[in-house]
Amino acid sequence: MTIVVLAKQVPDPEALVEVRAGGTELQIEQKFATNLFDEYAIEEALRIKEKHGGKVTIITLGGPKATELLRTALAMGADDVLLLEDPAFLEGDGYATALTLSKAVATQGADLVLCGRQAIDDDRGEVGPMVAEFLGLPHVGAVMKLDIGDGAARAERAVEGGREVVEVTLPAVITAAKGLNEPRVPQVMGVMKAMRAQIPRTSPADLGLAPSDIGKAGSKLKIERYFTREKRAAVKFIEGTPDEQAAEAIRILADVERVV
Amino acid sequence: MEKLLVFVEAKGDEPRKATIELLSETRNLSDAGSFAVTAVGLGKISEHAIEKVLGYADRFVRITDGLLDDYTPEGYSEALAAYARQEDVRLVLGAATQAARDFLPRTAVLLGAGIASDVTAIGWADDPMTFVRPMYGGRVPSRCTFTGYPAVVSVRPNAFAVAPAGARRGEYVEWRAGVSPDRIKTRVLRVERESKGKIDLMEADSIVTGGRGMKAAENFALLEELAAALGGAVGASRSVVDAKWRDQDDQVGKSGKTVSPKLYIAAGLSGAIHHVMGMDTSGVILAINKDPNAIIFNYADYGIVGDVMEVVPAMTAELKKRTGR
Numbered sequence: 206m207t208i209v210v211l212a213k214q215v216p217d218p219e220a221l222v223e224v225r226a227g228g229t230e231l232q233i234e235q236k237f238a239t240n241l242f243d244e245y246a247i248e249e250a251l252r253i254k255e256k257h258g259g260k261v262t263i264i265t266l267g268g269p270k271a272t273e274l275l276r277t278a279l280a281m282g283a284d285d286v287l288l289l290e291d292p293a294f295l296e297g298d299g300y301a302t303a304l305t306l307s308k309a310v311a312t313q314g315a316d317l318v319l320c321g322r323q324a325i326d327d328d329r330g331e332v333g334p335m336v337a338e339f340l341g342l343p344h345v346g347a348v349m350k351l352d353i354g355d356g357a358a359r360a361e362r363a364v365e366g367g368r369e370v371v372e373v374t375l376p377a378v379i380t381a382a383k384g385l386n387e388p389r390v391p392q393v394m395g396v397m398k399a400m401r402a403q404i405p406r407t408s409p410a411d412l413g414l415a416p417s418d419i420g421k422a423g424s425k426l427k428i429e430r431y432f433t434r435e436k437r438a439a440v441k442f443i444e445g446t447p448d449e450q451a452a453e454a455i456r457i458l459a460d461v462e463r464v465v
Numbered sequence: 466m467e468k469l470l471v472f473v474e475a476k477g478d479e480p481r482k483a484t485i486e487l488l489s490e491t492r493n494l495s496d497a498g499s500f501a502v503t504a505v506g507l508g509k510i511s512e513h514a515i516e517k518v519l520g521y522a523d524r525f526v527r528i529t530d531g532l533l534d535d536y537t538p539e540g541y542s543e544a545l546a547a548y549a550r551q552e553d554v555r556l557v558l559g560a561a562t563q564a565a566r567d568f569l570p571r572t573a574v575l576l577g578a579g580i581a582s583d584v585t586a587i588g589w590a591d592d593p594m595t596f597v598r599p600m601y602g603g604r605v606p607s608r609c610t611f612t613g614y615p616a617v618v619s620v621r622p623n624a625f626a627v628a629p630a631g632a633r634r635g636e637y638v639e640w641r642a643g644v645s646p647d648r649i650k651t652r653v654l655r656v657e658r659e660s661k662g663k664i665d666l667m668e669a670d671s672i673v674t675g676g677r678g679m680k681a682a683e684n685f686a687l688l689e690e691l692a693a694a695l696g697g698a699v700g701a702s703r704s705v706v707d708a709k710w711r712d713q714d715d716q717v718g719k720s721g722k723t724v725s726p727k728l729y730i731a732a733g734l735s736g737a738i739h740h741v742m743g744m745d746t747s748g749v750i751l752a753i754n755k756d757p758n759a760i761i762f763n764y765a766d767y768g769i770v771g772d773v774m775e776v777v778p779a780m781t782a783e784l785k786k787r788t789g790r
């Protein structure tokens with residue numbers, strides 16, 4: 206079974222993000238982590254390999270720092286990695302990013318493509334379904350349980366107010382949600398090996414992509430401006446006995462804020 | 466006139482509230498003569514839902530095809546893209562529900578179109594049109610534009626207000642899609658609904674979320690009662706979900722759901738950044754915590770320092786007294 210995982214490095218949720226240059230730039234503290242949902246995707250790929258045999262390849266599109274993500278994945282047990290690194294790849298919207306990733310996946314002949322439900326920095330949740338459509342594959346989104354069978358997989362996904370069990374023929378794209386598994390912590394031996402590993406890189410030309418189709422140039426959605434969210438005014442504490450606090454809270458919510 | 470296509474999602478017999486919010490917004494545009502609005506329903510959709518939507522749209526098109534009876538991302542995306550192409554629309558819009566966020570990206574690829582997901586505001590009259598979407602867990606809103614059209618947009622529930630249905634009534638049309646059978650490679654085997662009639666967290670006007678300070682699963686009954694009195698839903702922090710006091714479906718935060726209700730009550734939760742990322746764009750936030758230094762108070766409009774076990778039932782009682790319920 207050939208499994209490809211698409212994983213993205215994102216700023217740590219606690220990294221400081223500052224809006225600069227009149228809203229045209231973001232200054233992001235250089236603290237990165239593998240996107241949480243992509244960790245579930247990597248772990249699931251490794252478990253499937255352990256059970257059914259095969260090969261796990263991790264693909265990421267990113268800058269030089271994204272090698273950290275790939276080394277962590279190698280340390281966890283991934284067989285192969287691929288870094289799509291080129292200035293032309295960067296700053297793409299969901300469309301350009303998914304187009305690029307789909308070309309990279311196509312070079313692998315994957316039976317199964319795993320990715321995260323969404324990236325926590327851009328919160329789009331677009332890339333998985335878009336990669337699937339570019340490749341003409343089905344997808345199952347927000348999967349919490351996955352069983353691989355012969356030429357098909359059974360996936361349990363969260364839907365509003367419940368869960369749905371879906372059967373999908375392979376090859377397919379699966380996007381991982383919380384609950385799928387608990388990602389393993391890499392062992393020291395694995396880490397040592399991963400530190401020495403060569404990280405293969407691919408350029409747009411290798412994928413048959415023109416720079417005008419990808420990254421910022423190929424994006425159909427452009428960011429004009431970033432804003433700083435207006436901070437909430439300082440909290441107003443409601444004093445008194447519990448009954449008094451409750452009565453005052455309801456009065457405010459009903460008569461002042463008009464939200465009840 | 467340029468056309469807007471609005472994907473209609475129903476829940477049982479009713480159109481979803483988030484769909485009506487979006488249609489309320491687009492009806493203003495149609496009333497002002499800026500756009501022609503077509504609502505689109507796929508597969509099975511009740512007469513009642515169609516009637517309701519016709520009060521908001523110039524047209525309701527029901528796309529029929531046996532292959533659309535069950536939701537599949539392949540079927541829905543193809544049918545909607547085919548209709549959008551035929552009608553040469555400017556925008557394909559949908560409420561950013563789980564289903565829409567699942568298949569609209571595919572529709573975008575089929576149309577060769579850009580997509581803006583989960584937008585919270587639209588500058589309709591701007592040239593070019595602008596779309597605001599939150600990034601970095603709501604911390605950084607960004608304003609985006611498309612480089613070309615058609616384009617696909619999903620709108621976060623609670624971004625627009627529900628308006629009453631108008632006097633004008635749209636026309637009803639059916640359209641046969643011709644979905645390619647060999648495209649459908651997913652099949653729903655079964656659906657397990659936890660509780661019927663439960664208000665969906667992402668669409669709820671008010672949410673009462675409990676954290677570890679609720680101490681035990683049973684105590685969530687107190688939050689259920691308050692939520693019922695508010696007509697809202699109950700959420701949970703991750704600690705609570707991990708402790709199996711509540712289902713994963715209820716989790717708010719970075720690894721759970723992003724919600725944006727008009728009122729968010731945080732009861733006995735500390736306000737970890739991972740949690741805040743999922744609720745920071747809520748309207749009014751009230752936090753109840755026994756620790757006056759709890760971080761959650763930094764993100765709240767109103768704070769009550771106290772014991773949830775006392776304050777929450779007292780709020781429910783007060784609310785019932787007021788509403789006579």
Ligand SMILES: Cc1cc2nc3c(=O)[nH]c(=O)nc-3n(C[C@H](O)[C@H](O)[C@H](O)COP(=O)(O)OP(=O)(O)OC[C@H]3O[C@@H](n4cnc5c(N)ncnc54)[C@H](O)[C@@H]3O)c2cc1C
Nearest residue numbers: 212266296297298299320321323324327329330331332428
């Ligand atoms: C004008 C513009 C400029 C942008 N500039 C930047 C920028 O400078 N840096 C930046 O990081 N983003 C940038 N973005 C966001 C970038 O478009 C997103 O990374 C891309 O759209 C994917 O969306 P997402 O990250 O929300 O992924 P989602 O669609 O939420 O991701 C879902 C899943 O897809 C996979 N995936 C997504 N992206 C990658 C990737 N790069 N490599 C491997 N797997 C991936 C992962 O499995 C992930 O869990 C920009 C967007 C726009 C519109």
Ligand SMILES: Cc1cc2nc3c(=O)[nH]c(=O)nc-3n(C[C@H](O)[C@H](O)[C@H](O)COP(=O)(O)OP(=O)(O)OC[C@H]3O[C@@H](n4cnc5c(N)ncnc54)[C@H](O)[C@@H]3O)c2cc1C
Nearest residue numbers: 676677678702703718719720721733734735739740755773
């Ligand atoms: C990668 C990652 C993703 C995560 N994703 C999420 C997520 O999606 N959602 C999420 O919620 N968390 C998430 N977390 C976890 C998060 O960091 C916190 O651990 C979690 O939110 C804490 O839950 P809590 O506030 O319920 O519990 P605690 O932090 O233990 O807080 C309990 C609070 O209750 C108060 N309290 C106790 N008793 C009472 C009482 N009787 N009356 C009033 N107040 C009382 C205490 O003062 C305390 O402030 C994530 C963490 C990581 C690392």
